[in-house]
Amino acid sequence: MNEALLKRYKPKEQAVLSVPETQMSLVRFSGDGQLLLTAGWDGQVHRWRLGDGEPAALPAVAGHGGWVTGLVCHPSQQMAYSADSWGKLQAWDSAAESPQAAWSVAEAHDGWIQCLAISADGKLLATCGNDGFVRVWNAADGKLVRELPRRPHPVYSVAFHPAGESLVSGDLLGKVVETNLADGQEVRTFDAGILFAVSRLQDVGGVRYLTFDRDGKTLAAAGTIPSGGGTVQGEPCILLFDWADGKQLHKVVLGPKNECYVHELILHEEGFIIAVTSGTPGSGRLTFTIPGEEKPFFVGPNTLQNCHSVALHPDGQRLVVISTSRGSNGNGRPLKDGKYLGNHSPITLMELGAA
C-alpha cells in the first residue's frame, strides 16, 4: 500500500516562489484554485495567479500590522480573510487587482490572533488568540456572532467540524474544547496535555494546530512533545481522536526532538497524513505518513527545511509548502556585501504523482 500511495502521491517540484527577505507563516489556495496566497511577517498577504505557466505575482494585500497570522479563503466565493498579530481581522476580494477591505475589525482580539478558521459552508469565521478568547464571526459582514469564555492561557488553534455544528479550540496547556456553535456551550474536552510542558520559567508547546478529516470522523491535534524550553526541543507529534467517542486513536511522532513542532497537516482522504515540521534550523520536513506505521512513507528533500505551512490544491493534485531559506541561523553579525540580511521563505509548488 505504501508503494502504491507513494506512486500516486509522490510530489514533484513545479515552481519555487519567494519574496526577498520576507518570511511567511501560512500558504493557502483560493477556493477556485486560481490563486496562491501567503501570510507574511511583513504585515502583507502575498498573491500569485496560477495558470499554465509560471505563477504570476499580484500586488500584495496590505492593511495589517505585525505579522499576518491567520489566512483562509472562502470555499466558493472570491473572498479571503486574514488576521494579524496586532489583533486585526479583515475580509477582502482575493482576486481583485488592488483589494480593498470588504470589512475589518481593528481589535478583533487584544494582540496576537494565533489562528483563523472558516466553516465548511463559508458562513462563519473563528479566531483565537493570546488574550485567551475564541470568537466566532459572520464571514459576510464581520459581525461578532459568539464569544467563548476567556481561558487563562493563550488559545493557539481553532477549527470547525465539517458538519458545521461544532467548533474545537486548543490551548497552551493541551486542552482541546468542543463547543456547540448553536448555544456556545462546552460539549466535551480532548486531552492533548502531552503537547505541553513547563521548562524552568517557560510554558512550552500547546495545541498548535487542529483539523478534521473531510468527513469529520477524525480530529487531529498537533504540536510537539516538549523536552525543553529556551531553544525549544521536542518530538513533533500528532494526536488523532475518534470524533464519535472522543478516544485517542493514534499518537503519531514524526521525528526526533530536533524536528520539534508539527506546524500544519492535512488528513488526506486516502487515510494518510501530509504534515510539515520545523525545529532546529536545518531540520523539519514535509512528510507523508500512515497512522500506526513507524515511519513516513515519504520525506521531502532537505532543500525543504523548517517547513511552516502546507496546503492541498482543490484539485487534489497539487501541494504547496512554505519552508525557510537555508543557513537561516547564526550568532553575531553575518554580513553579505556589508549588509545584514534577513531570511526568506521559499514557497514550493509541487505536483502529486508526477514523479
Next chain:
Amino acid sequence: MKSSSLCKPWEHRLSRRQVLGGMAGAAAAGLGLGSLAQPLLAQELKKQQKQVIFVWLDGGLSQLESWDPKPGTQFGGPFRAIPTSVPGLHISELMPQMAKRMHHMALVRSLCTKDNSHSAGVARIQRGDPKNRGVTYPYFGSAVAKLLGAGDSGLPPYIWVKPGGGGFIDKDAGFLGAKYGALALGDGKPPENLLRHPSLSQRDDEERNALRRMINERYARNRRPQSNEANSYVYDMASALMQRMDLFDESKVPDSDWDRYGRTEFGRHMLIGRRFAEAGVTFVKINSYGWDTHGDNFNGHLSLVPKVDQALAAMVDDLIDRGMWDNTLLIMMSEFGRTPRINGHIGRDHWPEAWSVVMGGTGLKEGAVIGKTNEQGTWVEGDEHDIGHMFHTWFRALGIDPHRVEYDNAGQPLPIAHDDCHEIQEVLA
C-alpha cells in the same frame, strides 16, 4: 521620590559598638535611648550604605521583545509596542507593568559588546571585560562585595538566589580571593546542613569548632593567607546565616507579596532577594535560566517576559515604598541580546551588537533613555557602549570613583573597570 514612613534597612545596621556607645551616652545623660539614638542614626544615614540588586536573565533576553521593540519592521516580530510613563518612550507590550514605572528607571539601548557565546559571554559581561592583565577579574558581585564591604548586617555581602543547587561559589571572586565569592542559595533555600544536627549538642558543636579553628590556624601558618581566610569565612558566614533563619521562613511572607511578585519560580526568587536586600546584604544577584530562545522565540518570550515584568515591577515598588530606592542600584540584564534575524525555528540567535540594559535607583537619572538603535534594530546609532562603560557607570552610581579607586592584587594596583571606558554621564543623576 516618594517618602515612606517605614523604617529603612540601614536603620537596623547599627554596629554593636555604636549601640553600646549610645547606651553609655544615654545612661550618662540620664536620657532614654531613643533620644540619643537619633544622632547615631543620622550619622548612619549619612553613610548611606549602598546596595545592589542584580537580576540576570541567563541565555539572552531579546531586546526586541522587551526594551527596544521595532514593531512593523522586517525584524520586529509579532508584538506591539506600548507607551510608558516616560513621554515618547515605548517598550514591548509584554511589559505592561514596567511600562508604568519607566519614569523611575534608566534605559541604555546602545550596548554593543563583543562576545556572542554563552561560555565566554557570561563571564566577560559579569567581570566587566577589563583589559587582560594576566589575572582573573572578579564578577560584579564580588567586586561590589570587596569595594562596599558587608555593611553591618552580619550577613554575607554577596548572596546569589538561583534555581537549582547552591553552595559557595568562589570562582566569582577571581584574584580578590575566595572570601569574596558568592553564597548561592539554591532555589532560595539555606545551604544544606546549615543548622546544627539535632544529635549534636551546642557544647559539642562549640568544641568541634574550636578544634577546627586551631587546626586551621596550624595549617595556615606556612600557606597563603587567602585560602585559610576563605575557609574560615565560610564557617563564619554559616554561623551568621544561622542567626537569620527567619529570612528563609516563607510562611511569614504575606499572600499579597506572592501575588504581586507572581507565583512563579522567578517571582519567588525575586521576593527572597528583596528580603535579603532588606536585611542589609550588599549585593543580591537573582538568576533566571532558560532565556536562550533559538527556537519558538516569540511564544517563549510571551511566556517568560510577563513573569519578569511582574516581579521586576514589584521589586521597584517595594524598593521605593521601603525607602531603599535612593540607596539601591537595581540592574536587569543578560549576557547579550538576540539577533534581529529570525531563524527557521522561529527563534532568535545571539546578538551582542545592539542591545539594552535597564536599571534604576541610586545615583541614576530617573526616566533617562540613553542611546538608540537604527530603524531595523540591527546596529547602534551614535555612541556604542560596552560593558566597561556600564561598570564605570555602576561604580560611579554607587559612589565609587572608578578612575581613582583601584584593587590591590598583592601589591599590584589594578583598575576596577576597563581603563579605556568611562561612565555614561547622561545616565548619572
